[in-house]
Amino acid sequence: xxxxxxxxxxxxxxxxxxxxxxxxxxxxxxxxxxxxxxxxxxxxxxxxxxxxxxxxxxxxxxxxxxxxxxxxxxxxxxxxxxxxxxxxxxxxxxxxxxxxxxxxxxxxxxxxxxxxxxxxxxxxxxxxxxxxxxxxxxxxxxxxxxxxxxxxxxxxxxxxxxxxxxxxxxxxxxxxxxxxxx
Ligand code: FNR
Numbered sequence: 001x002x003x004x005x006x007x008x009x010x011x012x013x014x015x016x017x018x019x020x021x022x023x024x025x026x027x028x029x030x031x032x033x034x035x036x037x038x039x040x041x042x043x044x045x046x047x048x049x050x051x052x053x054x055x056x057x058x059x060x061x062x063x064x065x066x067x068x069x070x071x072x073x074x075x076x077x078x079x080x081x082x083x084x085x086x087x088x089x090x091x092x093x094x095x096x097x098x099x100x101x102x103x104x105x106x107x108x109x110x111x112x113x114x115x116x117x118x119x120x121x122x123x124x125x126x127x128x129x130x131x132x133x134x135x136x137x138x139x140x141x142x143x144x145x146x147x148x149x150x151x152x153x154x155x156x157x158x159x160x161x162x163x164x165x166x167x168x169x170x171x172x173x174x175x176x177x178x179x180x181x182x
Contacts, residue, residue: 003033003177006068010075010086010111010122012041017147021112022074024158028170035072038064040089051096058092062101065093070177071107071135077122087129094133102133106180108173110143112151118144138176141169 007026011018019037026035042057044050054062065071075082093101109126111119123142130137143166145151150159158166 003070003174003181004068005029005033005035005070005072005177006065007035007037007072007074008040008086008089009037010073010078010083012085016076017114018074018076018112020152020156021110021145022072024152024156025072025074025110025166025170027157028163028167030171030174033174036064036068040085043089043092046088046091046095048095054092054096061089062093065101065105068105069181070173071105072173073107073109073126073130075109075111075119075122075126077111077113077117077119080121081125082122082129086126090129090133100133102130102135104180105135106138106177107135108138108169108176110145110169112145112147114147116146118146120144136180138173141165141172143169 007022009016009019009022022037029035038061040061043061044055075086107130109123111123113119123144127137145162150161153159
């Protein structure tokens with residue numbers, strides 16, 4: 001059975017550089033690991049009044065998270081934090097109380113920004129949120145990527161400058177998920 005990774009993107013944008021990164025990263029994975037980018041753009045704004053009758057899109061999202069062995073968060077930074085759409089998705093997955101989809105899931109975080117901080121503050125905020133929902137996030141190595149010329153090659157793969165680092169990160173990440181997936 002392949003290891004199933006649910007990829008949760010912090011950007012809804014079609015041309016998102018983080019979406020491109022998520023796609024390229026998946027190609028660095030060892031055989032037997034499958035990545036599935038989840039849709040979060042169709043989730044309603046979280047409203048606690050709806051806990052007793054969660055929307056079909058919320059139920060689908062929660063089922064996808066539950067069915068995965070591990071999570072991969074790939075997010076930009078918006079105003080020094082995570083985008084609201086990502087927090088919205090995490091809140092949905094955590095409810096109703098006692099029926100969270102997140103508890104105990106192993107996760108990795110990567111982020112890409114046009115700026116030199118590489119979405120570092122967003123990633124740190126995300127770690128804080130994930131602790132609250134019981135996700136166990138790979139502590140090291142951290143991945144703060146700046147979108148420089150050559151990060152991606154002509155095929156959309158990770159370019160030579162960052163390939164070794166991200167390949168190594170992927171190996172550590174898969175080992176981390178395997179540890180918790182048993
Ligand atoms: C940004 N951007 C940004 N970048 C950053 O490094 N730190 C930040 O605090 C912010 N703040 C911010 C707020 C808002 C509302 C927007 C729309 C953008 C720039 C951001 O990194 C850039 O738009 C990326 O291209 C977004 O990632 P995707 O959509 O390409 O994956």
